[in-house]
Amino acid sequence: MFGSVARLRQVAVTGVPATATIVAARRTASAIGAELLVRLDLVILGRPVTRHVRVRFHHAAEGRPGRSLPVRTDPADVRAMIDEWDLL
Numbered sequence: 001m002f003g004s005v006a007r008l009r010q011v012a013v014t015g016v017p018a019t020a021t022i023v024a025a026r027r028t029a030s031a032i033g034a035e036l037l038v039r040l041d042l043v044i045l046g047r048p049v050t051r052h053v054r055v056r057f058h059h060a061a062e063g064r065p066g067r068s069l070p071v072r073t074d075p076a077d078v079r080a081m082i083d084e085w086d087l088l
Helices: 005-014 057-062
Strands: 016-032 035-044 047-055 068-074 077-083
Touching (some): 016 047, 047 057, 047 077
C-alpha cells in the first residue's frame, strides 16, 4: 500500500478490484501502532509484485502463503495497489 499519495488516491477511486495470491510473507521489524508491517510477495493479474503492507492484528493469520487477498489496482501497473483486508 505504498506509493505516492496522489497515485494511491487515484487507484482507490479508479482502480479495479482484483485478487492477489500471497506467495511469501515476511515480517519486518517495523510496526505502525499495533499494526504489523509485512513484506508480501504477491501475484496480481498474473504479474509478481512485492509490497510492504500494514496488517491489522485481527488479519495477521490471513497473511500467509497460498492465501488470497482482495486488492484494488491499476491493470496497466499492478505495482500501484491498495490492499482490502476488510473484504476478507
